[in-house]
Amino acid sequence: MIDVFSVTVRDHMMIAHSFRGEVFGPAQRLHGATYVVDAAFRRAELDADNLVVDIGLASQQLNDVLGQFTYRNLDDEAEFAGVNTSTEALAKVIADRLAERVHAGALGEGARGLAGIAVTLHESHIAWASYERSL
Template sequence: MSFSLTVRDHLMIAHSLKGDVFGPAQQLHGATYLVDATFRAEALDDDGVVVDIGRAGDALREIVGALTYRNLDDEPDLQGVNTTTERLCQIIGDRLADRARTGALGTARLSGIIVTLHESHVAWASYEVPL
């Protein structure tokens, strides 16, 4: 048995992608994503929750806020990173996992986090990080 709780936000960025496989997306362009962060736990905590929904939402908003309205090509910590939808899932997921490991999400006993970026109504990508 496992439980999950999902919080949602959005991300608006500019970037370009490296590689012929990306065709016209090699040029600078904008992207808007719907971002879902799903927190998983094998059991509920003593308060009967997976994670504090307020803390989870605040953490996602902070992480996404640091990326939104930015040209990711100019971000120093993303130099050399092909910021595909999949890679952005990983970046957000790893940053959420860091917060979970340091206790910023409270005392939840999380087993994993899944981040999904919806690029459109027909395409999305996910990344799962175990804790």
């Protein structure tokens, strides 16, 4: 087992989208989704303040990233043209945007020691998808 500390913050987003492909059945039509989103920040050793990451900054940055999608039809967004915005794909986009913010210092200098981020989008109480990446 690998020894790792983690801190997870939670928020939510409401989007609309549709899918292309028979595998998606009725979800090929425009529909809405409300996701509960967890972002877990991980590291092997705590920072100088004995923290994984500042929870307030992590919450703020997650909220800012999700704000880019909330109340939008992702089919209308240029960056998603021709892309099936599956739960899995959205988890990766959110994790990558959080990683950019870590590297830019938006989560504080102590966050530069983070080893990874895992983002989980909960579609419902019985289904969710995650993406985990290194920093």
